[in-house]
Amino acid sequence: MANTAILDLVDKGVMLPLMEEFYTIQGEGYHKGAAAYFIRVGGCDVGCHWCDVKESWDAERHPPTPIHRIVENADKYSKTIVVTGGEPLTWDMKPLTTALKERGMQTHIETSGAYPLTGTWDWICLSPKKNKLPVGDIHQKAHELKVIAYYTHDFQFSEEHAAQVCEEC
Ligand code: SF4
Numbered sequence: 001m002a003n004t005a006i007l008d009l010v011d012k013g014v015m016l017p018l019m020e021e022f023y024t025i026q027g028e029g030y031h032k033g034a035a036a037y038f039i040r041v042g043g044c045d046v047g048c049h050w051c052d053v054k055e056s057w058d059a060e061r062h063p064p065t066p067i068h069r070i071v072e073n074a075d076k077y078s079k080t081i082v083v084t085g086g087e088p089l090t091w092d093m094k095p096l097t098t099a100l101k102e103r104g105m106q107t108h109i110e111t112s113g114a115y116p117l118t119g120t121w122d123w124i125c126l127s128p129k130k131n132k133l134p135v136g137d138i139h140q141k142a143h144e145l146k147v148i149a150y151y152t153h154d155f156q157f158s159e160e161h162a163a164q165v166c167e168e169c
Pocket of ligand 1: 044045046047048050051052053054056085086087112129
Protein backbone atom coordinates (compact mmCIF):
# COMPACT_ATOMS: atom_id res chain seq x y z
CA MET A 1 0.00 0.00 0.00
CA ALA A 2 1.50 3.22 -1.20
CA ASN A 3 1.00 6.05 1.24
CA THR A 4 -0.51 7.09 4.54
CA ALA A 5 -3.59 8.67 2.91
CA ILE A 6 -4.48 5.36 1.31
CA LEU A 7 -3.69 3.46 4.50
CA ASP A 8 -6.05 5.77 6.33
CA LEU A 9 -8.85 5.02 3.84
CA VAL A 10 -8.21 1.30 4.25
CA ASP A 11 -8.32 1.68 8.03
CA LYS A 12 -11.71 3.36 7.65
CA GLY A 13 -13.00 0.63 5.35
CA VAL A 14 -13.53 3.10 2.51
CA MET A 15 -10.94 1.22 0.51
CA LEU A 16 -10.21 -2.48 0.95
CA PRO A 17 -7.27 -4.64 -0.12
CA LEU A 18 -9.06 -6.60 -2.82
CA MET A 19 -7.56 -9.99 -3.57
CA GLU A 20 -10.18 -11.18 -6.04
CA GLU A 21 -13.86 -10.93 -6.88
CA PHE A 22 -15.87 -13.43 -8.86
CA TYR A 23 -19.35 -14.67 -9.63
CA THR A 24 -19.83 -18.31 -8.78
CA ILE A 25 -21.94 -20.92 -7.02
CA GLN A 26 -21.66 -21.11 -3.25
CA GLY A 27 -20.06 -24.48 -2.64
CA GLU A 28 -20.41 -24.81 1.12
CA GLY A 29 -22.91 -24.58 3.91
CA TYR A 30 -26.58 -23.67 4.12
CA HIS A 31 -26.57 -21.66 0.88
CA LYS A 32 -24.71 -24.31 -1.09
CA GLY A 33 -25.83 -24.21 -4.70
CA ALA A 34 -26.89 -20.56 -4.68
CA ALA A 35 -25.35 -18.14 -7.15
CA ALA A 36 -23.39 -15.38 -5.44
CA TYR A 37 -20.74 -12.76 -6.06
CA PHE A 38 -17.66 -13.34 -3.90
CA ILE A 39 -15.45 -10.54 -2.66
CA ARG A 40 -12.19 -11.86 -1.25
CA VAL A 41 -10.49 -9.30 0.94
CA GLY A 42 -6.77 -9.58 1.67
CA GLY A 43 -5.24 -9.57 5.14
CA CYS A 44 -5.23 -12.28 7.80
CA ASP A 45 -2.98 -12.91 10.80
CA VAL A 46 -4.75 -16.00 12.15
CA GLY A 47 -2.12 -18.29 10.63
CA CYS A 48 -3.90 -21.62 10.12
CA HIS A 49 -1.19 -24.00 8.90
CA TRP A 50 -3.60 -25.77 6.54
CA CYS A 51 -4.94 -22.52 5.06
CA ASP A 52 -5.61 -22.87 1.33
CA VAL A 53 -5.46 -19.10 0.66
CA LYS A 54 -2.14 -18.20 2.28
CA GLU A 55 -1.59 -15.69 -0.51
CA SER A 56 -4.35 -13.66 1.12
CA TRP A 57 -2.45 -13.15 4.38
CA ASP A 58 -0.31 -10.17 3.41
CA ALA A 59 -2.71 -7.29 2.76
CA GLU A 60 0.05 -5.32 1.07
CA ARG A 61 0.01 -7.77 -1.82
CA HIS A 62 -3.53 -6.74 -2.72
CA PRO A 63 -4.49 -3.39 -4.23
CA PRO A 64 -6.40 -0.95 -2.04
CA THR A 65 -9.67 -0.67 -3.93
CA PRO A 66 -12.46 1.88 -3.41
CA ILE A 67 -15.55 0.14 -2.12
CA HIS A 68 -17.81 1.96 -4.62
CA ARG A 69 -15.91 0.20 -7.40
CA ILE A 70 -16.33 -3.17 -5.68
CA VAL A 71 -20.05 -2.57 -5.21
CA GLU A 72 -20.57 -1.46 -8.82
CA ASN A 73 -18.88 -4.61 -10.08
CA ALA A 74 -20.87 -6.81 -7.73
CA ASP A 75 -24.16 -5.25 -8.80
CA LYS A 76 -23.60 -6.39 -12.39
CA TYR A 77 -23.75 -10.02 -11.30
CA SER A 78 -25.80 -10.80 -8.22
CA LYS A 79 -27.87 -9.51 -5.35
CA THR A 80 -26.21 -12.02 -3.04
CA ILE A 81 -22.74 -11.02 -1.95
CA VAL A 82 -20.33 -13.21 0.02
CA VAL A 83 -17.47 -11.37 1.68
CA THR A 84 -14.59 -13.67 2.51
CA GLY A 85 -10.85 -13.57 2.90
CA GLY A 86 -8.36 -13.58 4.34
CA GLU A 87 -10.11 -12.39 7.44
CA PRO A 88 -12.55 -9.68 6.35
CA LEU A 89 -13.08 -8.44 9.92
CA THR A 90 -9.47 -7.26 9.90
CA TRP A 91 -11.11 -4.20 8.35
CA ASP A 92 -14.14 -2.06 9.14
CA MET A 93 -16.92 -3.67 7.11
CA LYS A 94 -19.49 -0.97 7.84
CA PRO A 95 -18.84 1.20 4.74
CA LEU A 96 -18.90 -1.78 2.37
CA THR A 97 -22.03 -3.37 3.79
CA THR A 98 -23.82 -0.02 3.97
CA ALA A 99 -23.12 0.53 0.27
CA LEU A 100 -24.24 -3.01 -0.57
CA LYS A 101 -27.46 -2.68 1.44
CA GLU A 102 -28.22 0.65 -0.26
CA ARG A 103 -28.42 -1.35 -3.50
CA GLY A 104 -30.72 -3.93 -1.94
CA MET A 105 -28.11 -6.65 -1.75
CA GLN A 106 -28.00 -9.60 0.64
CA THR A 107 -24.75 -9.50 2.59
CA HIS A 108 -23.05 -12.72 3.71
CA ILE A 109 -19.73 -13.00 5.53
CA GLU A 110 -17.35 -15.87 6.14
CA THR A 111 -15.22 -15.07 9.17
CA SER A 112 -13.12 -16.58 11.92
CA GLY A 113 -14.55 -13.95 14.26
CA ALA A 114 -11.03 -13.13 15.43
CA TYR A 115 -11.81 -9.40 15.28
CA PRO A 116 -14.87 -7.45 16.41
CA LEU A 117 -17.89 -7.80 14.15
CA THR A 118 -18.49 -4.74 11.99
CA GLY A 119 -21.00 -4.23 9.20
CA THR A 120 -24.60 -5.24 8.58
CA TRP A 121 -25.03 -8.90 7.67
CA ASP A 122 -27.91 -11.04 6.52
CA TRP A 123 -25.87 -14.20 6.98
CA ILE A 124 -22.87 -14.83 9.20
CA CYS A 125 -20.86 -18.00 8.70
CA LEU A 126 -18.59 -18.28 11.73
CA SER A 127 -15.51 -20.43 11.28
CA PRO A 128 -13.60 -20.30 14.57
CA LYS A 129 -9.89 -21.07 14.66
CA LYS A 130 -7.86 -22.32 17.63
CA ASN A 131 -5.00 -19.94 16.85
CA LYS A 132 -7.11 -16.85 17.42
CA LEU A 133 -10.48 -17.45 19.01
CA PRO A 134 -13.60 -15.47 18.18
CA VAL A 135 -14.17 -12.28 20.15
CA GLY A 136 -17.33 -10.58 21.39
CA ASP A 137 -20.79 -12.07 20.99
CA ILE A 138 -20.46 -13.28 17.40
CA HIS A 139 -21.58 -16.79 18.40
CA GLN A 140 -25.00 -15.36 19.26
CA LYS A 141 -25.16 -13.49 15.96
CA ALA A 142 -23.89 -16.31 13.71
CA HIS A 143 -26.34 -18.16 11.46
CA GLU A 144 -23.99 -20.98 10.62
CA LEU A 145 -20.88 -22.63 12.06
CA LYS A 146 -18.10 -24.04 9.92
CA VAL A 147 -15.19 -25.84 11.57
CA ILE A 148 -12.29 -27.44 9.76
CA ALA A 149 -11.65 -30.89 11.21
CA TYR A 150 -7.94 -31.56 10.67
CA TYR A 151 -7.16 -33.48 13.84
CA THR A 152 -9.49 -35.82 15.73
CA HIS A 153 -9.74 -33.39 18.66
CA ASP A 154 -11.10 -30.74 16.26
CA PHE A 155 -14.47 -32.47 16.65
CA GLN A 156 -14.49 -31.51 20.32
CA PHE A 157 -13.55 -27.94 19.38
CA SER A 158 -16.47 -27.83 16.93
CA GLU A 159 -18.89 -29.16 19.54
CA GLU A 160 -17.76 -26.47 22.02
CA HIS A 161 -18.45 -23.73 19.49
CA ALA A 162 -21.70 -25.31 18.30
CA ALA A 163 -22.91 -25.21 21.90
CA GLN A 164 -22.20 -21.48 22.03
CA VAL A 165 -23.94 -20.81 18.70
CA CYS A 166 -26.96 -22.86 19.75
CA GLU A 167 -27.28 -21.53 23.30
CA GLU A 168 -30.37 -19.60 22.26
CA CYS A 169 -31.64 -22.05 19.63
S1 SF4 B 1 -8.55 -17.62 9.15
FE1 SF4 B 1 -8.99 -18.29 7.04
S2 SF4 B 1 -7.68 -17.02 5.71
FE2 SF4 B 1 -6.90 -16.82 7.81
S3 SF4 B 1 -5.28 -18.37 7.96
FE3 SF4 B 1 -7.16 -19.34 8.73
S4 SF4 B 1 -8.11 -20.35 6.94
FE4 SF4 B 1 -6.55 -18.89 6.16
